[in-house]
Amino acid sequence: MELDKFIEDFALQFDETDPAEFKPETRFRELEEWSSVVGLLVIVMADEKYKVRLNRDHIVNSKTIYDLYKVIESEHNKMAV
């Protein structure tokens, strides 16, 4: 799992935000476009692309895109064991 690819996948769930805004340190819930709909699309993306089921706490406890990446990586690795 690569961070750059994850950021690209994450950014694809948005369609009004400047792609340059998506960086590891971006506080995604502070983006103007962030909403429950985008949140659901992120959950679907994690499920379909990374086979990881994110829940509300995963999202709430992640401040940055990198935090979310680490959650998905950790959950993904748990499944691989």
Add this chain to the structure above:
Amino acid sequence: MKLTDNFKLERYGIYVRLVNEDDADFIVKLRTDPKLGRHIHYTENDTEKQKEWISNYKQREKEENDYYFIFYYENEPVGLCRIYDIEGEYGTSGSWVCKPGLPLDIPILTLIITREIMFDELNLQYDRYDIRKQNTKSLRMNDLFGGTKTRETELDYYFELSKEAFKTKKNYLLELLSINR
């Protein structure tokens, strides 16, 4: 089937009932909230006019043609949605809007509850609605809910969501939201 004017439902931690004139202030504040973006139809910032609109709506409610819902979460009003143009097996869900900043699953659950009312309480078989072609997020949400495109114009796509398709997709959505049915 029809809903009585004291209809109420509690599900997934959300309480829903039909709107009345006392909700006019909340409706105006929510529907004129600048944070809610450009995809909401224009609403005049005038509570008295909204009361008048609700009074006219109540007549359509009596005629079983239009139902306008207000959703509560943790005892606070948080969202609105309508089921209208009810005819035979068909109805249209729309005018969905929720307060910004709610827990991620709450707005999605209000959409699910609206379809549950449509299909289970009103026993309709199809939800038919249109989405602006430029409203990409609503189009993606439509995919998640299982709507099928029936036609298109220059500006809009027209969709139909069957009771059966919704049932299948609802289970997946509730699983994703970690909601026990």
